[in-house]
Amino acid sequence: MFYEKYYEEYEIGESRTSEGRTITETDIVLHAGQTGDFYPHHMDAEWCKTQPFKERMAHGTLTFAIAAGLGAGDINSKAMTYGYEHLRFPRPVFIGDTLRATFTITEKKPHPRKTGFGIVTERTEVTNQRDETVLVCDHLHFVECQPK
Amino acid sequence: MFYEKYYEEYEIGESRTSEGRTITETDIVLHAGQTGDFYPHHMDAEWCKTQPFKERMAHGTLTFAIAAGLGAGDINSKAMTYGYEHLRFPRPVFIGDTLRATFTITEKKPHPRKTGFGIVTERTEVTNQRDETVLVCDHLHFVECQPK
Amino acid sequence: MFYEKYYEEYEIGESRTSEGRTITETDIVLHAGQTGDFYPHHMDAEWCKTQPFKERMAHGTLTFAIAAGLGAGDINSKAMTYGYEHLRFPRPVFIGDTLRATFTITEKKPHPRKTGFGIVTERTEVTNQRDETVLVCDHLHFVECQPK
Amino acid sequence: MFYEKYYEEYEIGESRTSEGRTITETDIVLHAGQTGDFYPHHMDAEWCKTQPFKERMAHGTLTFAIAAGLGAGDINSKAMTYGYEHLRFPRPVFIGDTLRATFTITEKKPHPRKTGFGIVTERTEVTNQRDETVLVCDHLHFVECQPK
Amino acid sequence: MFYEKYYEEYEIGESRTSEGRTITETDIVLHAGQTGDFYPHHMDAEWCKTQPFKERMAHGTLTFAIAAGLGAGDINSKAMTYGYEHLRFPRPVFIGDTLRATFTITEKKPHPRKTGFGIVTERTEVTNQRDETVLVCDHLHFVECQPK
Amino acid sequence: MFYEKYYEEYEIGESRTSEGRTITETDIVLHAGQTGDFYPHHMDAEWCKTQPFKERMAHGTLTFAIAAGLGAGDINSKAMTYGYEHLRFPRPVFIGDTLRATFTITEKKPHPRKTGFGIVTERTEVTNQRDETVLVCDHLHFVECQPK
Numbered sequence: 040m041f042y043e044k045y046y047e048e049y050e051i052g053e054s055r056t057s058e059g060r061t062i063t064e065t066d067i068v069l070h071a072g073q074t075g076d077f078y079p080h081h082m083d084a085e086w087c088k089t090q091p092f093k094e095r096m097a098h099g100t101l102t103f104a105i106a107a108g109l110g111a112g113d114i115n116s117k118a119m120t121y122g123y124e125h126l127r128f129p130r131p132v133f134i135g136d137t138l139r140a141t142f143t144i145t146e147k148k149p150h151p152r153k154t155g156f157g158i159v160t161e162r163t164e165v166t167n168q169r170d171e172t173v174l175v176c177d178h179l180h181f182v183e184c185q186p187k
Numbered sequence: 188m189f190y191e192k193y194y195e196e197y198e199i200g201e202s203r204t205s206e207g208r209t210i211t212e213t214d215i216v217l218h219a220g221q222t223g224d225f226y227p228h229h230m231d232a233e234w235c236k237t238q239p240f241k242e243r244m245a246h247g248t249l250t251f252a253i254a255a256g257l258g259a260g261d262i263n264s265k266a267m268t269y270g271y272e273h274l275r276f277p278r279p280v281f282i283g284d285t286l287r288a289t290f291t292i293t294e295k296k297p298h299p300r301k302t303g304f305g306i307v308t309e310r311t312e313v314t315n316q317r318d319e320t321v322l323v324c325d326h327l328h329f330v331e332c333q334p335k
Numbered sequence: 336m337f338y339e340k341y342y343e344e345y346e347i348g349e350s351r352t353s354e355g356r357t358i359t360e361t362d363i364v365l366h367a368g369q370t371g372d373f374y375p376h377h378m379d380a381e382w383c384k385t386q387p388f389k390e391r392m393a394h395g396t397l398t399f400a401i402a403a404g405l406g407a408g409d410i411n412s413k414a415m416t417y418g419y420e421h422l423r424f425p426r427p428v429f430i431g432d433t434l435r436a437t438f439t440i441t442e443k444k445p446h447p448r449k450t451g452f453g454i455v456t457e458r459t460e461v462t463n464q465r466d467e468t469v470l471v472c473d474h475l476h477f478v479e480c481q482p483k
Numbered sequence: 484m485f486y487e488k489y490y491e492e493y494e495i496g497e498s499r500t501s502e503g504r505t506i507t508e509t510d511i512v513l514h515a516g517q518t519g520d521f522y523p524h525h526m527d528a529e530w531c532k533t534q535p536f537k538e539r540m541a542h543g544t545l546t547f548a549i550a551a552g553l554g555a556g557d558i559n560s561k562a563m564t565y566g567y568e569h570l571r572f573p574r575p576v577f578i579g580d581t582l583r584a585t586f587t588i589t590e591k592k593p594h595p596r597k598t599g600f601g602i603v604t605e606r607t608e609v610t611n612q613r614d615e616t617v618l619v620c621d622h623l624h625f626v627e628c629q630p631k
Numbered sequence: 632m633f634y635e636k637y638y639e640e641y642e643i644g645e646s647r648t649s650e651g652r653t654i655t656e657t658d659i660v661l662h663a664g665q666t667g668d669f670y671p672h673h674m675d676a677e678w679c680k681t682q683p684f685k686e687r688m689a690h691g692t693l694t695f696a697i698a699a700g701l702g703a704g705d706i707n708s709k710a711m712t713y714g715y716e717h718l719r720f721p722r723p724v725f726i727g728d729t730l731r732a733t734f735t736i737t738e739k740k741p742h743p744r745k746t747g748f749g750i751v752t753e754r755t756e757v758t759n760q761r762d763e764t765v766l767v768c769d770h771l772h773f774v775e776c777q778p779k
Numbered sequence: 780m781f782y783e784k785y786y787e788e789y790e791i792g793e794s795r796t797s798e799g800r801t802i803t804e805t806d807i808v809l810h811a812g813q814t815g816d817f818y819p820h821h822m823d824a825e826w827c828k829t830q831p832f833k834e835r836m837a838h839g840t841l842t843f844a845i846a847a848g849l850g851a852g853d854i855n856s857k858a859m860t861y862g863y864e865h866l867r868f869p870r871p872v873f874i875g876d877t878l879r880a881t882f883t884i885t886e887k888k889p890h891p892r893k894t895g896f897g898i899v900t901e902r903t904e905v906t907n908q909r910d911e912t913v914l915v916c917d918h919l920h921f922v923e924c925q926p927k
Contacts, residue, residue: 040354058336059527060223061539065512068805069221072664073214073249074256083799085877085908095801099268100252101221107248108222120247123274137529168529188798206780207675209687213660216361220516231355233433233464243357285677316677362517364657368812369513369545370552371504379651381729381760391653395564396548397517403544404518416543419570484650502632503823505835509808581825612825652815661813665806665841666848691860692844693813699840700814712839715866768863 041116046147046157046182054143057109059168061137062097070101097132102174106165109140110178117183121158126176130167137168145177155184189264194295194305194330202291205257207316209285210245218249245280250322254313257288258326269306269327278321285316293325303332337412341481342443342453350439353405355464357433358393366397393428398470402461405436406474417454417475426469433464441473451480485560490591490601490626498587501553503612505581506541514545541576546618550609553584554622565602565623574617581612589621599628633708638739638749638774646735649701651760653729654689662693689724694766698757701732702770709775713750718768722759729760737769747776781856785925786887786897794883797849799908801877802837810841837872842914846905849880850918861898861921870913877908885917895924 071077079086080096087095103126132138146160159182165174219225227234228244235243251274280286294308307330313322367373375382376392383391399422428434442456455478461470515521523530524540531539547570576582590604603626609618663669671678672688679687695718724730738752751774757766811817819826820836827835843866872878886900899922905914 058521058523059530060521061526061528063508063512064803065509065805066221068803068809069217069512069664070252071667072661073217073221074252074259075208075663075667075669076256076259077667077798077800078259078262079798082801083877084801084875086799098252098255100248100255104218104222104246104248104252107246108224111222111224111226114226120276122276124272126271126274128268128270135528137527206669206671207678208669209674209676211656211660212359213361213657216359216365217516217660219519220513223515223519223521225354225356225519227354230357231433232357232431234355283676285675356519360655361657364655364661365513365517365812366548367815368809369510369517370548370555371811371815371817372552372555373650373652373815374555374558375650378653379729380653380727382651394548394551396544396551400514400518400542400544400548403542404520407518407520407522410522416572418572420568422567422570424564424566502817502819503826504817505822505824507804507808509805513808579824581823658813661809662844665809665813666844666851667800668848668851670851670854690844690847692840692847696810696814696838696840696844699838700816703814703816703818706818712868714868716864718863718866720860720862 040113042113043117044115044182045117045185046159047185049144049147049159049182051144051147054141057140059137059139060105060109062101062105062132062134064095064134066101066105067095067097067134070098074098074100092131094133099128102128102132102138102165103176105138106140106163106174109138110142110163115182118159118180121179121181124177124179126174128174130171130173132167132173136173138165138173140165142178150181157182157184188261190261191265192263192330193265193333194307195333197292197295197307197330199292199295202289204290205288207285207287208253208257210249210253210280210282212243212282214249214253215243215245215282218246222246222248240279242281247276250276250280250286250313251324253286254288254311254322257286258290258311263330265331266307266328269329272325272327274322274324276322278315278319280315280321284321286313286321288313290326298329305330305332336409338409339413340411340478341413342455342478343481345440345443345455345478347440347443350437352438353436355433355435356401356405358397358401358428358430360391360430362397362401363391363393363430366394370394370396388427390429395424398424398428398434398461399472401434402436402459402470405434406438406459411478413479414455414476417477420473420475422470422472424470426463426467428463428469432469434461434469436461438474446477453478453480484557486557487561488559488626489561489629490603491629493588493591493603493626495588495591498585500586501584503581503583504549504553506545506549506576506578508539508578510545510549511539511541511578514542518542518544520544536575538577543572546572546576546582546609547620549582550584550607550618553582554586554607559626561627562603562624565625568621568623570618570620572618574611574615576611576617580617582609582617584609586622594625601626601628632705634705635709636707636774637709637777638751639777641736641739641751641774643736643739646733649732651729651731652697652701654693654697654724654726656687656726658693658697659687659689659726662690666690666692684723686725691720694720694724694730694757695768697730698732698755698766701730702734702755707774710751710772713771713773716769716771718766720766722763722765724759724765728765730757730765732757734770742773749774749776780853782853783857784855784922785857786899786922787925789884789887789899789922791884791887794881796882797880799877799879800845800849802841802845802872802874804835804874806841806845807835807837807874810838814838814840832871834873839868842868842872842878842905843916845878846880846903846914849878850882850903855922857923858899858920861919864917864919866914866916868914870907870911872907872913876913878905878913880905882918890921897922897924
């Protein structure tokens with residue numbers, strides 16, 4: 040559903056946490072199929088046994104896409120995605136891990152060139168069932184200022 | 188297949204371009220299903236007709252995941268993904284667009300703290316069949332230095 | 336997200352309408368694959384041309400499952416599904432149709448045998464982009480009464 | 484394949500039982516993706532561990548769709564689906580359960596308004612590998628009477 | 632459903648024809664995802680425009696797998712697949728083509744070494760909506776002889 | 780990526796081996812969905828327990844399609860698929876097996892009727908993690924001869 044929230048209404052520190060979602064073997068197989076990335080890290084259980092991490096792991100782009108999806112609740116019709124910064128994967132995600140994403144407003148500033156718009160930074164942090172961080176990034180939103 | 192390429196062997200300006208891939212309605216429906224993002228921008232053709240862009244568009248995370256997949260050829264066993272910076276989506280991707288990714292080494296520097304490793308920046312640029320850029324990002328690789 | 340709403344708090348006439356969703360060829364192919372129902376009504380475009388409706392149509396169970404999904408927003412932790420009554424498909428759904436579901440509380444009554452619980456009837460009506468009704472049913476919820 | 488069976492030819496008590504089908508994690512993940520219902524009951528293994536049922540369970544609409552698919556054998560060209568009544572889910576379906584559906588003609592009556600057609604009720608009952616009933620419903624068929 | 636048919640009961644010339652099935656873009660995208668074959672012949676509509684056949688075509692293994700599926704009706708519990716010979720793809724299959732498979736018993740002979748078993752050859756021929764042959768192969772069945 | 784290799788350049792005995800790929804329950808469920816083959820050998824874990832092989836096994840067409848995909852690396856623009864011979868499945872493939880394909884040039888001969896072209900036979904052999912052969916076939920390539 041749509042709602043309206045202007046640039047001025049975002050507050051540093053605002054935060055929300057998603058439901059959990061268990062990453063399954065199905066997710067990895069489907070993601071390989073969607074992207075064409077069949078690297079043995081994701082698809083060859085025998086090879087993975089010979090590696091330090093021992094198990095098949097999720098593609099980074101899978102974890103990222105699911106994190107974005109976990110945040111896709113109601114839609115602010117005054118905002119759109121501007122981009123992402125500082126995307127990192129501090130730990131691998133394995134089959135059976137349950138992820139949860141926390142979204143926190145960490146910064147806001149007027150757009151340098153487009154008057155009437157601001158950039159709101161929403162830090163995304165994804166943790167697994169052991170509260171270990173598996174993904175962090177800064178999601179930048181391009182948000183309309185309140186009409187004067 | 189695996190190969191070995193050390194930090195010292197990357198050269199600024201090295202570049203490769205992927206095969207093309209047409210983004211289909213199927214890709215969008217599957218990506219909504221994988222992520223849980225069923226925003227009307229991707230899933231409601233009637234609503235899209237009322238918007239400036241007129242058509243359903245691909246999720247940003249879909250374009251990003253497919254771009255990463257287009258680059259997933261042979262595997263350098265001396266490198267791993269460190270993260271991504273400056274991910275932007277300059278233009279929307281519509282059903283039927285054919286994407287192609289170019290990967291160019293744009294920067295390299297020793298890792299600030301981990302001796303024996305460097306960070307190699309590979310600029311990813313995705314264009315459509317009209318040579319318009321639809322995605323850019325910097326893919327950072329963590330690469331082993333040559334043994335001394 | 337979870338919320339709490341007791342039997343007493345439901346009011347006859349309460350209503351909500353979902354976002355729209357366009358039914359694609361992909362949805363039908365995936366549903367055939369999930370269910371094993373490959374009837375020519377859904378999968379054989381040539382045969383469909385010889386029939387009164389001329390086009391491939393969605394499986395009734397697909398329309399029903401998507402209708403249920405369109406209603407799957409926040410979760411009332413005091414309620415669970417009891418069942419469905421009077422499921423009908425007044426008109427076929429074709430590829431490209433955009434569906435929207437309206438959920439209306441139409442009846443409530445104490446459970447005949449389980450004290451402390453009631454049955455709340457939520458009428459589900461799915462319409463297409465021409466405001467034609469393509470599915471109706473009564474979704475029965477088993478809801479906890481307020482503690483006394 | 485098509486065959487022809489008129490209203491008069493249905494007999495109360497006729498019954499057939501389907502092959503079995505094991506419900507997999509894949510089925511649940513695909514069904515979440517098809518419907519957009521990512522409720523933790525289906526997708527969050529950690530949360531499920533804290534609930535009475537302990538495990539992820541299939542969506543009701545998944546069990547229903549698969550039941551319908553299990554019955555989709557040869558096609559009676561003299562009949563079409565009229566609707567469903569009394570859909571209930573007496574027990575949850577878990578990953579690894581193997582389902583089998585039994586279809587029994589339980590009632591038939593002339594259509595109240597459309598001369599030359601009758602309504603045939605086919606009771607659908609789905610059981611798991613422990614012979615516990617997990618779904619029941621009445622499938623109503625709209626069937627042509629024999630030409631006079 | 633299972634039935635029993637012994638080697639002696641197969642007759643040269645016996646034939647059955649499947650229902651039709653339209654090959655969709657979805658089928659090709661899913662098959663690329665299942666196999667990892669993202670060749671531009673299947674996935675790059677722009678490149679295909681520059682080729683003699685002008686359009687994306689189905690993978691040969693997709694047509695073959697669907698042909699096998701079209702023949703997967705009731706199961707002879709006295710037979711199992713022995714292999715396939717002479718698999719050819721006389722014409723390409725394009726998105727929107729509707730395929731139909733005909734299965735004809737063309738040969739039978741006792742197994743050269745295993746007494747009590749025979750090899751029954753079932754010629755599979757797949758045609759499109761213009762009655763052009765797009766796939767042929769000989770499916771060899773290993774069939775039990777009648778007990779003496 | 781494309782390369783050029785003429786008939787004369789193929790040498791008997793040339794060989795390459797693919798990366799490994801683990802066959803998952805997901806692969807089997809998706810393949811059933813793609814083909815419509817829901818035989819209990821693949822889909823009914825309870826029935827399989829009563830059979831000699833005890834477990835669900837992959838469809839032969841799934842193993843074949845994945846084998847072909849494992850070989851789909853760079854593309855010789857001077858060759859196209861002519862067909863397949865002698866496709867056999869010496870052992871079943873179970874969920875969790877990791878497959879690897881070896882492709883060896885075993886024969887070449889001028890095309891009997893089309894001057895300037897030859898047929899190159901590439902033997903495909905798929906083995907599992909215990910080095911047991913699960914699929915063999917001869918893939919025939921139709922290859923252009925060097926211009927004179």
